[in-house]
Amino acid sequence: MKEKLLRLKNLVFTQKTDFLSLFEEVSLRLHHIASLFKDLIYTAPISEKVDLLKKISIIEEENDSQTHFILAELANNFITPFDREDIHAITLALEDIIDALYNCSKDIINLKVDTNDNGIHQLSGVILFTTIEIKNVIMLIKVRYARSNLYKKSFTSIIESIVRIADLKHQAEEIYYLSVDGIFKTDCDSKDIVKKMEIYGSMFDVLNKAAEIKNIFQRLIKYQTATRII
Numbered sequence: 001m002k003e004k005l006l007r008l009k010n011l012v013f014t015q016k017t018d019f020l021s022l023f024e025e026v027s028l029r030l031h032h033i034a035s036l037f038k039d040l041i042y043t044a045p046i047s048e049k050v051d052l053l054k055k056i057s058i059i060e061e062e063n064d065s066q067t068h069f070i071l072a073e074l075a076n077n078f079i080t081p082f083d084r085e086d087i088h089a090i091t092l093a094l095e096d097i098i099d100a101l102y103n104c105s106k107d108i109i110n111l112k113v114d115t116n117d118n119g120i121h122q123l124s125g126v127i128l129f130t131t132i133e134i135k136n137v138i139m140l141i142k143v144r145y146a147r148s149n150l151y152k153k154s155f156t157s158i159i160e161s162i163v164r165i166a167d168l169k170h171q172a173e174e175i176y177y178l179s180v181d182g183i184f185k186t187d188c189d190s191k192d193i194v195k196k197m198e199i200y201g202s203m204f205d206v207l208n209k210a211a212e213i214k215n216i217f218q219r220l221i222k223y224q225t226a227t228r229i230i
Contacts, residue, residue, distance in 0.1 A: 017073040020142040027135040034131040060102040093213035104202035119179025123203040
């Protein structure tokens, strides 16, 4: 009986998985993919674009494996740093952004889209900056959870990064609508217009998914601050 109680105690009160470090790894991977994606956008030779797509594909596969690992660990851990639903939501939201970037990269190659386009360039920059802010929020939440000397400063920094993610989404909306409007004023043929419209939409979808994780961060900060967990 004693041994059974001890095993139960270890199961319930021992947190084996550092979910915040796992999220940090995924956020670094996301930023890496966004950087490669921007390189793909600015690269002209198709052979170099294909090489970059291969690198993105490898990272996407690595992240897919890590997503499964995080969800499996979530099922096996009784004690978690914050609400299980939020851990699940953040895990899937990060995966959605990475998948969307990978799919957009494939579309560019498969559709043979000319990425020498101001709107596409600008949107790739917004995506890259957004991934930086997502990475910052996750790292800062980790700091707060660790109760380090940067504890008080980190809360303000988290809010600032969340606000910047929202601002970047607003910039993307303006770029998207101006680009869609402007493409019909060029001498592009109808096929090129359709292709670029597809890529504009795919890139904007990446930022829509980033806005979803921003909403999760907002909810998490609001709840955890009220309960003084972080």
